[in-house]
Amino acid sequence: MIFKTLTLNNFRVFNGETSIDLTPRKEGVFERPIILFGGLNGAGKTSILTAIRLALLGKRALGAVITKKDYLAYLNEQTNNTALKSDESAQARVSLSFTHTHQGEHKLYEVTRQWQAEHDETLTLTINGVLDTSLNSEQVQAFLHELVPPGIGDLFFFDGEKIAELAEDDTGSYLKEAVQKLLGIDIINRLDSDLSIYLKGLGAEAADKETIKKINTAEAEKKAISEQVNIAQRNADHIGTQLTDLKTKIASKEQSIQARGGAWAKTKVQEEAKVSELIAFEKELTAKIRLELSGSLPMALAPTAMQSLIEQLTKDQKIKQAKAFGNELTQALPNLEAKLATQFSTQSNDIMATVNSYFGQLVAQSSMESPELDISDSEFALIQAQVTDAQKSQALLKELTQALEAVQNKLSTLSINIERAPDAEELKDLYESLRALEKQRDAISKEYISELLKAKELKTKELELAKRLEKFYAKLKNKHSSDKAVERVEQSQNVLHEFKEALTSQRVSQLEELFVKAYRKLARKEDLKLSAKIDPNSFDVNLVDAEGSVINRKSMSAGEKQIFAFAILEALGKLSGKVLPVVVDTPLGRLDSKHRDKLIKHYFPEASEQVILLSTDTEVDESFYQAIEHKVSHAFEIEFNQQASSSTIREGYFWAELAQEAV
Known part of the structure; x- marks a missing residue:
């Protein structure tokens, strides 16, 4: 099956009719399977996926159990609001044309769903351009379900939420349901149940x-x-x-x-309260800084000069002390000479000469020097104290300044936050x-x-x-255990059970091989030695390392789980034997760059003969676009018009246009 054209009329964000060419184009003999849609969030990417699923699956696109009333309500919600405002009875339509080989014949089919408020939908099918009037709506849907069984459709047309759901499914319920639908085990279970009902009927016929x-x-x-x-x-x-x-x-x-x-x-309220506290603290710090600046702090601003001053004052003090000592000595010498004459009459002159010689040099030396700054001792002590205080004040000022700067930074941040708050x-x-x-x-x-x-x-x-x-x-x-019918029914049920177990075991083994092959293709280098084991009863998939130890899936990152989910989807798709297009909506949101690179290079180009990829500009960005450009048939950009509240589609892509402009 290859999708050819998707036509939307008044569908979701698309007002009026929009026709999209989905046919993959070739470059010579080289296949280009990827049709790329780019659009910002809310532009309408999901509308493309929804339209394809709705066209093929009908109400089963919403789930296995949904009432007709809910389905009609859902259809009405899909009608474009702008169209409804201009015409309350506006119709919405989704048409999908595709080629498919059926019963040995290659034909062009087109399925069209059309609806309007308070009316049932109409479903029609054209084959090679001719409307098939032999089939009613239910029969058309039955035919579509033969082409794309609902359980199989989920494996080929999915979005990021489905990937996340499968990635987080630790119970195996999703996989179990998918495998049972793939293998027809649900039909075997229904046949077994019908046989049980038949047995009950046999017994009831002969009961009292x-x-x-x-x-x-x-x-x-x-x-x-x-x-x-x-x-x-x-x-x-x-x-x-x-x-x-x-x-x-x-x-x-x-x-x-x-x-x-x-x-x-x-x-905002808490931050405003913090601002008040910080402003008060800022004022307190500013006052302390001013107090320090008004004290002896200026002396610390010229440390070399103040050191020279102290040294000079110290020197002057020594000179003054020497002069004072000389004066006192001069006054004391006559008394000393008289006393020596009394005690040492014969030697007094020699002793006195020696004394005069020794002290005379000291007195003469001090008398030659004069202090440069003649200040009192108390003034000198005051200056020394002020210099010491200035050094302490300088250290304190540094602490106060740093504290003030921190407060002002906090105030600035809080002010920005408060300004941001409406x-x-x-x-x-x-x-x-x-x-x-x-x-x-x-x-x-x-x-x-x-x-x-x-x-x-x-x-x-x-x-x-x-x-x-x-x-x-x-x-x-x-x-009635001896009745032939009962015996045959029981034998049939036993055969069904054995067949179910054998079929499940065989297919699970095949699924393991397909999964491991897909996972190794998408996983990082360090994960290439991993294998897989699928429980045939619970269908839970366990990754097994080279030593045979089971890896806890809960410990895997979100990106690793998504790769795990993609590998399961690819394996299930190949196991189904169906050759269908793959449609993926915003699949890369939770992946790191390495996993994205693997997915871009090894999954999308090989997933099918036709891959419709719906992406934002941050998922398939310029570098990733260049990596798959050789596999891109053509690309579209979906643009949402805020004023018109609707989207339009034009051929091109964000980065593709940039590349063309550069050339």
Whole structure:
């Protein structure tokens, strides 16, 4: 199957008719399988994927269990709002043309879905340009399901959320469902169930009236409870959908608040209080700095000069002390001479001459020097104290200045944050609507839990009745165990069980090989020695290292889990034997550059004969575009017009245009 053209009319963000050429183009003999769509978030990339899934799968695109009412409501939601404003009865349409070889003939098919408010959808199929009037809508859908079974479609047409869901599925439930659909095990299970019903019927035919009455009563009661269980489950699913929508709206509202400065508004009051504290502290520090500047601090501004001053004053003090000593000595010498004459009459002159010679030199030396700065001792002590204080003041001033700078930086940051925060009135309506949504979410959550508990309680009753019926039928079966029909049915059931186990084992083994091959192709170099083991009962996939140890998937990064999911999807796709286009919407958001590189180079170019890739400019950026350019058939850019509230598509791509301009 190859998609040729997708036509959208008044569908989601596309107002009016938009036709998109999806046919892969060749360059000589070289295949170019990738059709690349680029667009910013909200431009309409998901609308392309949604349109393809809707065209082929119909209401099964929304899930296995969905009511006609919900499906019609969903279709009405897909109609472009601008078209509805101009015409309340505006029609919406999705058409997909594709080539496919059916029953040995290669034909061009075109499926068209069209709907409008308060009306059922119309589904038509043209073959080689001729409308097929032999098929009604249900038969057309049945034919499409033959081409693309719903369970298989999820393996080929998926988005980043499906990848994330599969990546985080530690239970194996998604894989189990997919494998059972691929292998037809669900059909085997249904056949087994039908045979069991047949057995019950055989026994009931020969049962006495009282037993039949009990069985019929229990069957009727079980049927009634089963219907109640289904209703409760549908209600829970419906409420769950509402809950999911509400959570999406709440997330969107929170993003709007964030975009309007809500993150800053939350802390605005606290930050304003901090600003007041910091301003007071700033004033205190400024006062202390001024106090230090008005004291002896200026002396510390000229440390060399002050050191020279102290040295000179110290020298002057010594000169003054020497002069004072000389004066006192001169006054004391006559008394000394008289005393020496009395005690040493014969030697007094010699002793006195020696004394005069020694002290005379000291007195003469001091008398020749004069102090340059003649200040008192108290003034000298005061200057020394001031110089010491100036040094301490300088160290303190440094600490105060650093503290002031830190305070001013904090004030600057807080001021910016406060400026970013809008006034409370600006966000009042947004916060009120957010609170209303959260209140609605809480109420619906209670209702959802209530429905789930109700369904669980009813299911328990249903199981009790099933067990009681099983006992009735077991007794009847024992009575007719020799019947040929019973024997053949039991043999058929045994064969079915054996066939189911053998088929599952064989296919699981094949799936392991396909998965390992795909994973090694996409994984980083250090992961190439990994293998895989799939449990045939739970279908949980375990990675096994070179030593045979199981790797805990919970310990894997988000990017590694996504590579894991892509490998599973590729393996399941190949196991299905279907050759379908692959459509992927925004698949690279959680991947690191290494994993992106592997995916870009080794998954998308080889995933199918036709790969439709829907990406933002940050996912397939300029470098990644260059890496796959040789495999890109053509590219489109989706542009959203804010004023018109609709999108348009033109051929080209962000980086492709830049490359052309450069040339």
